[in-house]
Each structure stands twice: as C-alpha cells, then as structure tokens.
Amino acid sequence: xxxxxxxxxxxxxxxxxxxxxxxxxxxxxxxxxxxxxxxxxxxxxxxxxxxxxxxxxxxxxxxxxxxxxxxxxxxxxxxxxxxxxxxxxxxxxxxxxxxxxxxxxxxxxx
Amino acid sequence: xxxxxxxxxxxxxxxxxxxxxxxxxxxxxxxxxxxxxxxxxxxxxxxxxxxxxxxxxxxxxxxxxxxxxxxxxxxxxxxxxxxxxxxxxxxxxxxxxxxxxxxxxxxxxxxxxxxxxxxxxxxxxxxxxxxxxxxxxxxxxxxxxxxxxxxxxxxxxxxxxxxxxxxxxxxxxxxxxxxxxxxxxxxxxxxxxxxxxxxxxxxxxxxxxxxxxxxxxxxxxxxxxxxxxxxxxxxxxxxxxxxxxxxxxxxxxxxxxx
Numbered sequence: 001x002x003x004x005x006x007x008x009x010x011x012x013x014x015x016x017x018x019x020x021x022x023x024x025x026x027x028x029x030x031x032x033x034x035x036x037x038x039x040x041x042x043x044x045x046x047x048x049x050x051x052x053x054x055x056x057x058x059x060x061x062x063x064x065x066x067x068x069x070x071x072x073x074x075x076x077x078x079x080x081x082x083x084x085x086x087x088x089x090x091x092x093x094x095x096x097x098x099x100x101x102x103x104x105x106x107x108x109x110x
Numbered sequence: 111x112x113x114x115x116x117x118x119x120x121x122x123x124x125x126x127x128x129x130x131x132x133x134x135x136x137x138x139x140x141x142x143x144x145x146x147x148x149x150x151x152x153x154x155x156x157x158x159x160x161x162x163x164x165x166x167x168x169x170x171x172x173x174x175x176x177x178x179x180x181x182x183x184x185x186x187x188x189x190x191x192x193x194x195x196x197x198x199x200x201x202x203x204x205x206x207x208x209x210x211x212x213x214x215x216x217x218x219x220x221x222x223x224x225x226x227x228x229x230x231x232x233x234x235x236x237x238x239x240x241x242x243x244x245x246x247x248x249x250x251x252x253x254x255x256x257x258x259x260x261x262x263x264x265x266x267x268x269x270x271x272x273x274x275x276x277x278x279x280x281x282x283x284x285x286x287x288x289x290x291x292x293x294x295x296x297x298x299x300x301x302x303x304x305x306x307x308x309x310x311x312x313x314x315x316x317x318x319x320x321x322x323x324x325x326x327x328x329x330x331x332x333x334x335x336x337x338x339x340x341x342x343x344x345x346x347x348x349x350x351x352x353x354x355x356x357x358x359x360x361x362x363x364x365x366x367x368x
Binding site for chain 2: 079
C-alpha cells in the first residue's frame, strides 16, 4: 500500500486516480461473511460448534476492519503491537468471567 | 577579542537517533496516535460491557426444549432470535432480519468513510465531501433503525408474558406487556438491562460519530484542511467511525447471534 504517503508526494493541481480496489474487496469479504453468519443462524442447531464458528468469523471480520479500513496492517510493527497486545488481555478476562458465571450458576441452581 | 569571530556551530549527529527528538514515535502523527490510544481504552469499556453480558448469561439457566416450542419466561435466558424478530411495516416473524439490515448499513457507511479517507490522500475535495455525506447518511439511517428497534423492544411482544411471582408469602400472577429496567416480557430483568446498556452505549458512540462527521464535513467544505494542505482530520474521524463499526460486529455476534 502506497496510499499512506500519497499526500506527501502529490504535486499540487494534479489529480491522482482513486485507488479503491482493496476497499471494495474488503467490503465484499465483510458482506459475504455476514451473509454466511445468517445462513448458519437459521440452519445450524444451537451448540458449541455454532458459537465457535460465530466467534471465529467475528474475529476474521475484525481483522479486516482493523487491518484494512483502519489501516493498522500497514502501520509500523511497534504500533501494531502497541494496540494488539493490551487488547489480547481481554481474552483472558472473557474466559475468567465466563467461568465465574458458570460457577455462579452452579452455586445457585445445584 | 574584537577581531575574533565566534562561530556558533550546531553539532549535527551523523545519524539521527530516535531519542534526539523531532521524530514521530511509531511513525504515526500525534493526533492519530492519540486516537488509537483512545480507541484502545474504548475497547476496554465495550469489552467490560460484553463480558458482563457473558457473565450474567452464564449464570442464568438456558431454555432446554426445542427452539420452536420456546416461550418467554423469567426462569431462563431468552433465545435472541425469538426476541428480535420484527421489521417495520410487517406483522409476521422475520428473525434477525432488521438487525442484519442495520449491520449492513454500518458496514456500508464504513466503506464510504474509508473512501473519503482515500479521497483525502488525493486531496480531492469534491470526492471527500461526497463520501462524507454518504457516511453521515448511513449513520443517521442506523440511528433511526436503532430508535425503532428500541421503541419496539420497549413496547413488547404481540402476546404479553405472564409471570408467577412469590410476593409477601403468596404466589401472584403478573402480566407484563412492556419492557423497562426493572422487568420485561422477554426474560430475566438483566436481559433488558444489558440490551439497553450495550446497544445504548454503542448508539451513543454512533451519535457522537455522526456529530463529529458533520463537523469534519463542514471543515472540509469551507476549506480548512485545504489550507493545511492535508486531510488528516478525515483519517482520524475515520478511525473512530471504523471502530464504531467494529464494536457493532461484536455486539451483533454476542448479543444477537449467539
């Protein structure tokens, strides 16, 4: 991707051509993934497998939104890790509190 | 002393060290970096809300029968597709269709936003204005849809739910039509509370996003950024707008699909 530096190299008065190929490609990926999520929601029985597929597809969509739309994929490595690393700790909190919720459930109903 | 010329020489290091100053850390401008850090902190806020949802959902029983035989009760957590099944101007059941439409609108407005950013790199003012306007329109359509969704949710399902409650030593039957923070016809009170808080907090973000987009659009059209010779402000508001879309992707999965 060279678009990031384009405003620096652009000569005034000269109109550059739009570079929108990657943008529309990302749009189609996001739309198709959402459509597939719908199909799964109506055809697949409830269960762990279904939830896992949903979570996986959500993270794929997140990757494309953050990577392409927010341009993080094309930033320097240190910036990528500055953002991703703290966010990864959230996963630990999810697992910890879901487990805690399940323990609460057992304490109340068993 | 008088004929001695003192030459003040500024010593230039051979290669500029990262600690010498005058350089942008992480090769991102101050404004963009701060926007990233703000969005990271906002990620934690939304994570906290969604994790709370997961925690409270896991401490409630699930409906164990077949999905087709599901009825609303305070005893267990409702199945989302049974709650969100209405669309405007149609009285039948269309599960998740409306929220799917909202998701599509937000993704589309994210695309028009990134097209505005791309136009900003080319400094094509007319193009930026066009795509900013589409983005604002998308945001307004989403907010309108959410207002309808909320009003429908508060109004309640076609048939009111009857709950049996143990009050002052005897069983009392209560008919619940409308949803509020204390009780709702769909399930445990926490279900509606979390619906209002999570979609409300996200909707507030969309609302402020639309406002900021309008301000930036105004600045673009009066030529503020043309004067600066760069459209980085469009990029910054773009980061915020994509983040709002990103959050909705997670809300859509964890609140409506799972």
